[in-house]
Amino acid sequence: MASVLAVCVVRTLRPDSGRSGVTAIDKGPVDGRVKVNDYGLYADVQADRKHHGGLDKAVYVYAQEDIDFWAAELGRDIPFGFFGENLRTEGIDVNGARVGERWSIGSEVIVEVTSPRIPCQTFSRWMGDDGDGWVKRFAQERRPGPYLRVVTRGSIGVGDEINVLEVPADAPTIRSLAI
Template structure:
């Protein structure tokens, strides 16, 4: 299991984002390492994540629980075949493009050591309007991506450090529950009956996902 590339994006104006700035950093490109990874400090505020990466819309990206986004090269390859066009590393907005890692099959709270950093899985990526615009001509992209059920994983930074393309991805902790990224994603999008099960992941969940699951169960 390894890190193929570290990808960062610069804020650029696009016609398809609903962010007030009119800009997005979703279109990421591989960069030479080592690259520093740090915790933002306060959920939804302040710098952090992958050094040099622009996070324009912190309503849905960035912050403690979405500091870094990982997506598997194997899933990009599958979408290449379905869409009939090449998809380079970073095109889906991922900071980390991995090989040999079942990213969407990772457990919520699972920890990865990459280089000198330790990252913890928090939730799946919900496809947004900006993502649909980035992909371009594909109709119903958000629905198609959701139905595929392999959203990639957001991670929080447990131990800041430096990462580089080619670093091994070592699983250093696996929690004692069965809530994967794919299960959490399906609960948040297509099957709310799974939300009580999602609660067993506890505080490792993205704080909003945890709060939404709690409210659903209380009702």
């Protein structure tokens, strides 16, 4: 069964040397249920809304299976929210999801897969790399995680079941669109 392991929102805006001067990548898990609206999770923000957030990038999802890969590669634990994800999942191949695929999360929320995460320099700096080594490494593994559009608002929480409702057969997968 696919499910939500963690629901994460920004803990604090942090200074960043990028264009916006701050980053909201520092996300952490919250207790209880969290409201989800068209622009994402209640109490979450995006510092650079041109590239993150908005209607088509309202929620970012990353799978525990991919985190386990990175934890082994990097030789460290990767806590919930550390990759900037809003939802940490298990039991669903988020990178095999097709653009336009719809999921129900819990009993209320319906989302639609829109695009893969494009790793950026902020993510690289967050990982301790001032160059583009992390961006290239992350992209080459083709484990970007998808952004989701909110189709039906509601609330979500840890343990909510994720069900695939519909899959457009001819649409590209998140993995195939990863750069």
